[in-house]
Each structure stands twice: as C-alpha cells, then as structure tokens.
Amino acid sequence: MRTLSEIAASVESGDSARVKELTRKALSQGQLPDKILDDGLVQGMSAVGEKFKNNEVFIPEVLIASRAMNVGLEILRPLFSPDRDHLRGRIILATIKGDLHDIGKKIVGMMLEGAGYEVVDLGVDVSRSHIVRAVKANRPSILGLSALLTTTMSYMRDVVAAIEQAGLRGRVRIVIGGSPVTRSYADEIGADGYAPDAASALEMVKVLLAKK
Ligand code: B12
Structure with missing residues (x-):
C-alpha cells in the first residue's frame, strides 16, 4: 500500500x-x-x-x-483505547533509570490498552524507588520494564530486587522487554516473563494473568 x-x-x-x-x-x-x-x-x-x-x-x-x-x-x-468500563487489569510500564528510549514501550502500552488493560506509564529514566512507590499506589497485576541499552539494562535486576525487598513480589508479575533483553536474562534476574515485541507482550500478559 x-x-x-x-x-x-x-x-x-x-x-x-x-x-x-x-x-x-x-x-x-x-x-x-x-x-x-x-x-x-x-x-x-x-x-x-x-x-x-x-x-x-x-x-x-x-x-x-x-x-x-x-x-x-x-x-x-x-x-x-478500550471502553473504560470493561478493563481487564492494570499494568505499569517504565523505561528503567539511565535509559531514555520509549518508542517501543509506548507501542507495547498501546497494544495492551487496545486489548482492554489499563496502562499506567511512568515514563523514561525511572528509578527503582519511583517504581516501588507506583506499585504500592496503583496495585498493578503486571509491571513491565523496558531497556534498550546494554550499559544500563542491569538496573532491571535492581528493580526486581527492590520490589522483592518492599514485600511486593507476591502481588505483581514482572515482564521485561527491549532489544538487548532476552528470555535467559529474564530468568537470570528473576522476572516472570520476557517478550520480544508488542504482540508477544500481549500474549505474555494474558498467559501470566491466566495463571493467577
Ligand atoms: C530512537 C533511538 C534513540 C532515540 C530515542 C527516542 C525515544 N523517544 O525513544 C535517542 C536519539 C534519544 C537515542 C539516544 C541514544 N541511543 Co538510541 N536508538 C534509537 C533506535 C534508532 C531506535 C529504537 C526504537 O525506537 N526502535 C523501534 C521500536 C518499535 O523497537 P523497540 O524499542 O525494540 O521496542 C520493541 C521491543 O523491543 C519490545 N519492547 C520494548 N520495550 C518493552 C517493554 C516490555 C515490558 C516488553 C514486554 C516488550 C518491550 O516491544 C517493542 C515493540 O515491538 C535504536 C536502534 C534500534 N534498531 O533499536 C538506537 C539504540 C537503542 N540506541 C543506542 C545508543 C547507543 C544510544 C545512545 C547511547 C547514543 C549516544 N551516543 O548518546 C543514546 C542513549 C540515550 C539514553 N540515555 O537512553 C544503541 C544501543 C546499543 C546498546 N545495545 O546498548 C542502539 C541499539 C543503536 C545502535 N545500534 O547503536 N536513541
């Protein structure tokens, strides 16, 4: 076309x-x-x-x-955007500290919104303390972290640890993505899932929420 x-x-x-x-x-x-x-x-x-x-x-x-x-x-x-009366769950998205890339994360957010989830996007360069506060305040089912830089993606591990330390790990599933991220890295840092693109992110979210 x-x-x-x-x-x-x-x-x-x-x-x-x-x-x-x-x-x-x-x-x-x-x-x-x-x-x-x-x-x-x-x-x-x-x-x-x-x-x-x-x-x-x-x-x-x-x-x-x-x-x-x-x-x-x-x-x-x-x-x-979905009909707000029929939301299927809340998801927090953030690009981790040190990283300003957000195009892919916005696409993931749009796909999730389109499928009926409420998305709270914390923006870019987001610190673990901000993420912990947002998880406490918004009580999402899923936390999605995005990273595009190999130099700062290790901060994802710090976020997972901070969620754990705050006693929130049992309440929220953590999904990670971004071009340098892999499934084995997700396993290594104790995330619940990884998705290489927006369509797979939606599938991953559905699978994780069905496990509840
Ligand atoms: C656009 C861009 C920028 C823009 C960002 C603008 C913005 N608002 O996002 C600007 C100019 C600011 C930028 C800056 C830099 N960039 Co840059 N940038 C890119 C570029 C060209 C495109 C990224 C993009 O938007 N892709 C399109 C989207 C649709 O794809 P995506 O991001 O991968 O997202 C998909 C999946 O990854 C996944 N996904 C993404 N997030 C999430 C989250 C979850 C939860 C899930 C499940 C899935 C998921 O789904 C998305 C949709 O399908 C890439 C090159 C590339 N090919 O990726 C370099 C790239 C990422 N940048 C790079 C670099 C080095 C930099 C700089 C350090 C450059 C510099 N010398 O200053 C700075 C760093 C700034 C910072 N602190 O973040 C390198 C990173 C190398 C590395 N591996 O570390 C890349 C790979 C370019 C390269 N080949 O060298 N950049």
Missing part, C-alpha cells in the same frame, strides 16, 4: 507534518491501525535504526524521526 510506504519514508526523513497527514489519510482509506503502525510507522523507525547502526545518520536525525513517529502514534492511540 503506497500510503504506508509513504508514512515509513516520512518517519525516516523526520517530516512530522507529512506523517500526520498520511496517517490520517491511511485511516480514511480504511487501513487498520495495527497495519499503519507496523507497515508504516515502525517500518520507518526500523530504517532509521539501521542507518544509525551504520553511522549513516546521527542522534539529531534519530530524534527528529522519533518525534515524527510519535505524531503518528498519538493519532492512532485513541483507536487502541
């Missing part, structure tokens, strides 16, 4: 106005929101990621592209 490849190209070039216009156009053409997300917005961000890896683009371009991606995400967000 031409509009979707145009969305990807506009994310890649960081043209927020065009992303806004094309995302609306794709919706008016009857494209499904998850298709616009996967084949348009995410496709564009993946291309930027590849170029960043190969030193073909640098931080400013990546930032501009991620802003453009966010403009598209905000248009799609209401379409993933």
Whole structure:
C-alpha cells in the first residue's frame, strides 16, 4: 500500500507534518491501525535504526524521526483505547533509570490498552524507588520494564530486587522487554516473563494473568 510506504519514508526523513497527514489519510482509506503502525510507522523507525547502526545518520536525525513517529502514534492511540468500563487489569510500564528510549514501550502500552488493560506509564529514566512507590499506589497485576541499552539494562535486576525487598513480589508479575533483553536474562534476574515485541507482550500478559 503506497500510503504506508509513504508514512515509513516520512518517519525516516523526520517530516512530522507529512506523517500526520498520511496517517490520517491511511485511516480514511480504511487501513487498520495495527497495519499503519507496523507497515508504516515502525517500518520507518526500523530504517532509521539501521542507518544509525551504520553511522549513516546521527542522534539529531534519530530524534527528529522519533518525534515524527510519535505524531503518528498519538493519532492512532485513541483507536487502541478500550471502553473504560470493561478493563481487564492494570499494568505499569517504565523505561528503567539511565535509559531514555520509549518508542517501543509506548507501542507495547498501546497494544495492551487496545486489548482492554489499563496502562499506567511512568515514563523514561525511572528509578527503582519511583517504581516501588507506583506499585504500592496503583496495585498493578503486571509491571513491565523496558531497556534498550546494554550499559544500563542491569538496573532491571535492581528493580526486581527492590520490589522483592518492599514485600511486593507476591502481588505483581514482572515482564521485561527491549532489544538487548532476552528470555535467559529474564530468568537470570528473576522476572516472570520476557517478550520480544508488542504482540508477544500481549500474549505474555494474558498467559501470566491466566495463571493467577
Ligand atoms: C530512537 C533511538 C534513540 C532515540 C530515542 C527516542 C525515544 N523517544 O525513544 C535517542 C536519539 C534519544 C537515542 C539516544 C541514544 N541511543 Co538510541 N536508538 C534509537 C533506535 C534508532 C531506535 C529504537 C526504537 O525506537 N526502535 C523501534 C521500536 C518499535 O523497537 P523497540 O524499542 O525494540 O521496542 C520493541 C521491543 O523491543 C519490545 N519492547 C520494548 N520495550 C518493552 C517493554 C516490555 C515490558 C516488553 C514486554 C516488550 C518491550 O516491544 C517493542 C515493540 O515491538 C535504536 C536502534 C534500534 N534498531 O533499536 C538506537 C539504540 C537503542 N540506541 C543506542 C545508543 C547507543 C544510544 C545512545 C547511547 C547514543 C549516544 N551516543 O548518546 C543514546 C542513549 C540515550 C539514553 N540515555 O537512553 C544503541 C544501543 C546499543 C546498546 N545495545 O546498548 C542502539 C541499539 C543503536 C545502535 N545500534 O547503536 N536513541
């Protein structure tokens, strides 16, 4: 579909106005929101990621592209939102301390919201004490932690330990994700689950909540 490849190209070039216009156009053409997300917005961000890896683009371009991606995400967000009277459970999401990446976590949040869960997103660079306070205050069924940097992902272990020390471990299941994270790392730090992408995150949440 031409509009979707145009969305990807506009994310890649960081043209927020065009992303806004094309995302609306794709919706008016009857494209499904998850298709616009996967084949348009995410496709564009993946291309930027590849170029960043190969030193073909640098931080400013990546930032501009991620802003453009966010403009598209905000248009799609209401379409993933459930009827608030039929919420299936509460989930806290946070990008751990030291890490400012949040695009993937926002997508996970949107997928979960779309499936009927209430999502409380604590943002980026979130400390373990903030997470512990939020778990006490919100009493979520699931805590989802995101990390994109190998240099700071070990903080996930500290968060799991802090939840344990606060006596909250029996109340909340912990799921982790982000590109450097693996299933074996989840096992190693005592998390309950790991998912490589938003669709698998939703499946993981369903499985964990069914175990209760
Ligand atoms: C966008 C981006 C940025 C943006 C972030 C903007 C934002 N608001 O998020 C900016 C410019 C700020 C940035 C900065 C930096 N970045 Co950067 N960045 C990226 C980039 C290009 C794309 C990430 C992304 O959004 N991917 C698209 C989304 C959809 O995918 P995703 O994040 O993986 O999320 C999916 C899954 O992982 C999973 N998931 C994610 N979170 C969660 C959570 C849960 C609970 C679950 C279950 C699943 C899950 O589901 C998501 C949806 O499918 C990646 C390259 C890449 N290919 O990943 C580098 C990358 C992550 N960055 C990198 C680096 C090095 C940096 C900097 C250190 C650069 C620098 N020299 O300053 C800084 C660090 C800043 C900081 N303290 O965090 C490296 C990390 C290397 C490493 N392994 O440690 C990467 C891999 C690039 C590279 N190849 O070198 N970056």
